[in-house]
Amino acid sequence: MPEYSWPPMNKRAVMGKSFDRLDGPQKASGRAKYSSDLNKPGQLFGVFLHSPHAHAKVKSIDISAAKAMEGVTAVRIIAGPGAELQWAGAEVAIVSAVREEIAKDAIRAIKVDYEILPHVVQEQDLSKVGSRAKAAGEQVTGDPDKAFKEAAAVIDGQYGCPVITHCCLEPHGNVVQWTGGTVNLWPSTQAVSSIGGDLAKQLEIPATDVKVQMDHVGGGFGSKFPSDRWGSEGAKLSKESGGRPVKVYLDRSNELTIGGVRPSAFAKIKVGANADGKIIAWQSESWASGGVGGGGMPPIPYVMTKIENFRLNHTAVSLNAGPARAWRAPNHPQASFLTCSALEDLAAKLNMDPWDLFHKNVEMSARPEVYRKQLVKAAELMDWKKKWHPRGAETGNIRRGVGLGMATWGGAGHASKCKVSINADGTIEVEIGSQDIGTGTRTCITQVAAETFGLPMSAVRVKLGDNAFPASGPSGGSTTIGGVSSSTRKAAVNALEKLFERVSPGLGVPADQLEAVDNKIQQKGNPAKGLTWKQACQKLGVDRISEMGENVPAQAAKEGLNTLGAAGIQMAEVEVDVETGIVRMRKMVAVQDCGLVVNPKTAASQVYGACIMSICSGLMEERVMDRVTGHVLNDDMEFYKLAGMGDIGEIVVHMDITPENDKRGIIGLGEPCAIGGLAAIANAAANALGVRVPMVPLTPDRVLAALSSDRRNA
Amino acid sequence: MSSIKDKEKQTKPAVSRRGFLGGASVGGGLLATSLAVQEADAQAAGKLSGLGEVAITLNINGKPTNLAVEPRVTLLDALRHKLDLTGAKRVCDRGTCGACTIMVNGKTVYGCSVLAIDAVGKQIATIESLGGPGKLHPVSAAFVKHDAQQCGYCTPGFVMAAKAFLDKNPNPTREQVQKGLSGNICRCGTYVGMREAVLEASRSMRNA
Numbered sequence: 051m052p053e054y055s056w057p058p059m060n061k062r063a064v065m066g067k068s069f070d071r072l073d074g075p076q077k078a079s080g081r082a083k084y085s086s087d088l089n090k091p092g093q094l095f096g097v098f099l100h101s102p103h104a105h106a107k108v109k110s111i112d113i114s115a116a117k118a119m120e121g122v123t124a125v126r127i128i129a130g131p132g133a134e135l136q137w138a139g140a141e142v143a144i145v146s147a148v149r150e151e152i153a154k155d156a157i158r159a160i161k162v163d164y165e166i167l168p169h170v171v172q173e174q175d176l177s178k179v180g181s182r183a184k185a186a187g188e189q190v191t192g193d194p195d196k197a198f199k200e201a202a203a204v205i206d207g208q209y210g211c212p213v214i215t216h217c218c219l220e221p222h223g224n225v226v227q228w229t230g231g232t233v234n235l236w237p238s239t240q241a242v243s244s245i246g247g248d249l250a251k252q253l254e255i256p257a258t259d260v261k262v263q264m265d266h267v268g269g270g271f272g273s274k275f276p277s278d279r280w281g282s283e284g285a286k287l288s289k290e291s292g293g294r295p296v297k298v299y300l301d302r303s304n305e306l307t308i309g310g311v312r313p314s315a316f317a318k319i320k321v322g323a324n325a326d327g328k329i330i331a332w333q334s335e336s337w338a339s340g341g342v343g344g345g346g347m348p349p350i351p352y353v354m355t356k357i358e359n360f361r362l363n364h365t366a367v368s369l370n371a372g373p374a375r376a377w378r379a380p381n382h383p384q385a386s387f388l389t390c391s392a393l394e395d396l397a398a399k400l401n402m403d404p405w406d407l408f409h410k411n412v413e414m415s416a417r418p419e420v421y422r423k424q425l426v427k428a429a430e431l432m433d434w435k436k437k438w439h440p441r442g443a444e445t446g447n448i449r450r451g452v453g454l455g456m457a458t459w460g461g462a463g464h465a466s467k468c469k470v471s472i473n474a475d476g477t478i479e480v481e482i483g484s485q486d487i488g489t490g491t492r493t494c495i496t497q498v499a500a501e502t503f504g505l506p507m508s509a510v511r512v513k514l515g516d517n518a519f520p521a522s523g524p525s526g527g528s529t530t531i532g533g534v535s536s537s538t539r540k541a542a543v544n545a546l547e548k549l550f551e552r553v554s555p556g557l558g559v560p561a562d563q564l565e566a567v568d569n570k571i572q573q574k575g576n577p578a579k580g581l582t583w584k585q586a587c588q589k590l591g592v593d594r595i596s597e598m599g600e601n602v603p604a605q606a607a608k609e610g611l612n613t614l615g616a617a618g619i620q621m622a623e624v625e626v627d628v629e630t631g632i633v634r635m636r637k638m639v640a641v642q643d644c645g646l647v648v649n650p651k652t653a654a655s656q657v658y659g660a661c662i663m664s665i666c667s668g669l670m671e672e673r674v675m676d677r678v679t680g681h682v683l684n685d686d687m688e689f690y691k692l693a694g695m696g697d698i699g700e701i702v703v704h705m706d707i708t709p710e711n712d713k714r715g716i717i718g719l720g721e722p723c724a725i726g727g728l729a730a731i732a733n734a735a736a737n738a739l740g741v742r743v744p745m746v747p748l749t750p751d752r753v754l755a756a757l758s759s760d761r762r763n764a
Numbered sequence: 765m766s767s768i769k770d771k772e773k774q775t776k777p778a779v780s781r782r783g784f785l786g787g788a789s790v791g792g793g794l795l796a797t798s799l800a801v802q803e804a805d806a807q808a809a810g811k812l813s814g815l816g817e818v819a820i821t822l823n824i825n826g827k828p829t830n831l832a833v834e835p836r837v838t839l840l841d842a843l844r845h846k847l848d849l850t851g852a853k854r855v856c857d858r859g860t861c862g863a864c865t866i867m868v869n870g871k872t873v874y875g876c877s878v879l880a881i882d883a884v885g886k887q888i889a890t891i892e893s894l895g896g897p898g899k900l901h902p903v904s905a906a907f908v909k910h911d912a913q914q915c916g917y918c919t920p921g922f923v924m925a926a927k928a929f930l931d932k933n934p935n936p937t938r939e940q941v942q943k944g945l946s947g948n949i950c951r952c953g954t955y956v957g958m959r960e961a962v963l964e965a966s967r968s969m970r971n972a
């Protein structure tokens with residue numbers, strides 16, 4: 051059995067070092083070709099007709115005028131007479147034409163008669179959703195009622211975060227061509243290896259007939275896994291248009307309406323504690339919606355899961371709005387926000403520094419020691435003890451405050467296969483059906499291969515983004531880095547063993563006594579007895595070595611290449627103008643536990659980016675539905691607000707890179723760092739203002755409303 | 765309004781939506797209307813009106829380039845669909861995000877908010893006029909060095925905006941960089957690296 055385990059931390063030459071991302075020059079020079087950049091010969095444009103109603107039945111649809119238009123090559127009905135449409139923006143028909151402008155004109159020429167049905171698009175007030183609410187049933191542990199009676203302090207709060215969208219800058223869509231027996235798909239996806247099979251099923255053709263290729267993807271964040279209508283309908287348009295390729299991408303309005311959302315989360319929460327701050331009771335009634343299907347159930351109480359007495363109720367609300375898709379750490383940012391907000395309020399009630407309350411109660415988490423250490427580190431980086439003050443201590447017009455939030459995530463590697471080849475000229479080729487969604491996957495795979503062969507990065511070519519390569523899992527749930535690193539490592543070790551066998555007789559050293567270091571193959575620890583890498587590979591003559599490697603999740607923990615379990619603490623410092631209600635970021639601190647970090651530079655970028663996404667959802671980002679029309683009111687980027695460069699303040703990222711963490715193996719990072727920031731920002735505002743703003747994002751109207759209700763209550 | 769030239773004069777402010785936005789806080793409704801007006805104006809603009817494509821010549825990256833577009837087609841779509849110059853991206857398509865940033869007569873412009881026919885006779889520069897991967901422009905190189913990109917879809921727009929900003933402000937402060945690049949949006953959240961990248965590019969360009 052070959053030795054796959056990672057070389058010791060202090061012996062690594064390439065892994066664990068910071069490298070510029072390899073596709074950086076392509077991207078930064080505008081030369082990288084995303085699928086949405088493709089202009090295939092004879093390419094047509096596909097445009098959808100979307101439902102203007104939030105809930106309706108199609109009575110009749112007339113496509114004849116559209117079909118007759120010059121330049122239109124095909125028109126397809128998606129929702130025929132009788133079809134029920136459950137949200138505004140749902141696809142009704144699609145047109146392909148030689149120019150995009152003509153396709154848009156043709157869409158306008160389609161006549162649809164709808165029977166309009168009643169819709170519900172808002173869930174903030176649970177009493178107004180009527181039959182759309184579906185209770186999940188009560189869970190009780192211990193005796194919460196008794197515990198609340200015995201508690202020294204009890205708080206009762208209500209908190210909420212709205213639906214937000216992914217707002218990927220490259221919209222959902224694809225270029226697709228169905229000609230002869232083959233469908234070529236150039237998607238914008240997080241799942242190169244599986245999207246072809248999905249599409250094949252939709253088209254009822256063999257999976258072998260779908261070829262998928264993608265070099266880059268302009269953002270996914272969890273919203274780009276399946277094959278969607280743009281794939282299947284685009285393919286059918288292509289076929290009906292004599293096999294010409296068709297490009298179908300959502301425009302911004304539809305991207306924000308149907309491209310995916312993160313479910314909302316609201317909760318009434320009651321928490322009871324002893325006088326020393328130990329939490330003894332929890333009760334919550336939560337509700338959420340992510341569209342017609344209801345929506346995620348946030349796992350609360352979050353992190354502190356071992357509270358002895360609790361009662362949980364959750365209600366899923368079905369709304370006539372675009373459906374949910376996985377959104378970076380599904381349900382976790384919401385759960386962290388709900389839980390940490392309630393705990394901060396509890397600390398205020400006890401006149402305690404929330405840091406102390408969290409520090410005490412992480413006892414009830416799965417990894418108390420890790421959180422304690424992180425709390426200490428984060429406090430140091432934030433200068434927490436100096437900055438924190440009791441609520442109400444700030445009285446000026448500009449008030450500052452600090453807050454914290456917690457995170458937990460799995461992040462073990464997904465199933466992944468990889469093929470590594472050694473060529474006679476010494477170059478290495480890695481083929482893997484994965485994708486680089488901006489996380490630096492290409493670069494990290496290259497590092498793993500280079501490390502294994504004792505070669506520089508430049509000797510390795512990584513080929514991904516093609517479903518002809520060995521299958522590798524979708525990039526979701528922070529599973530990619532563990533999966534692809536492990537399969538690459540194993541394939542590379544297997545290939546290297548074969549090369550050792552080839553050169554062993556000539557060197558007079560048994561194959562299992564050889565090592566590959568510093569561009570050489572040599573007797574272990576004896577540079578005098580060896581060959582340069584080039585000389586060794588020349589022995590392959592016209593041959594090449596190709597070996598497979600596989601990460602099997604069920605076995606991965608045993609092998610130690612990747613594992614799961616990431617913890618994180620984030621802190622925020624904000625400044626609030628109580629006259630305007632404007633909240634501004636001053637500083638954020640992210641302390642992130644991680645296992646073996648392959649590339650600290652791209653890893654840190656993940657964490658910076660996650661902090662900034664938390665700033666967006668904490669201060670500005672929200673999908674606003676119109677109760678009357680059922681439309682998304684802010685289906686554009688003026689009013690669907692995201693942070694700009696001037697909105698982020700200072701951000702400090704601390705990756706817990708230590709020998710003990712390193713020994714755990716590789717753990718995914720994308721989700722865990724995208725969780726705690728929202729709670730941290732909400733709590734920082736509560737600390738600054740002396741009053742809780744119950745709902746994020748902390749827009750000026752909400753801040754001013756909270757202040758004025760506080761004045762009325764005073 | 766009977767010729768392109770007249771129209772140019774009249775719509776000059778609209779060519780630089782960035783400047784337009786800088787001067788006042790305007791809602792999307794107004795922007796959309798302004799685009800619709802441009803579209804209508806263009807349709808009325810003599811020879812170039814009506815349905816169907818018209819032949820125009822654009823001066824792109826120093827080269828006169830012939831193409832045929834419908835009068836309602838934006839400069840961005842003309843670049844992307846007709847000329848395969850796809851560095852500029854179509855994201856919001858209405859002058860908010862900066863992903864389509866290009867230069868027209870030395871000024872940054874949102875390519876999605878200019879009609880192709882309005883760009884006739886002007887000097888258009890896209891990111892393809894800057895060095896490719898083997899010979900990166902200092903701004904692009906600094907973006908790579910500071911990992912100022914993740915998915916990279918916003919990057920070409922930011923690089924163009926940063927280059928134009930540095931041409932005018934060769935020695936900016938951090939605050940000036942933040943303000944100068946506030947017309948662009950990145951969803952992946954790469955601003956920390958970008959801030960450093962622009963400052964570093966300013967140093968390397970001054971020393972060049």
Ligand code: FES
Pocket residue numbers: 853854855856857858859860861862863864865874875876877
């Ligand atoms: S695409 Fe032009 S500004 Fe957004």
Ligand code: FES
Pocket residue numbers: 219268269488912913914915916917918919949950951952953954
């Ligand atoms: S790098 Fe993805 S949007 Fe900026």
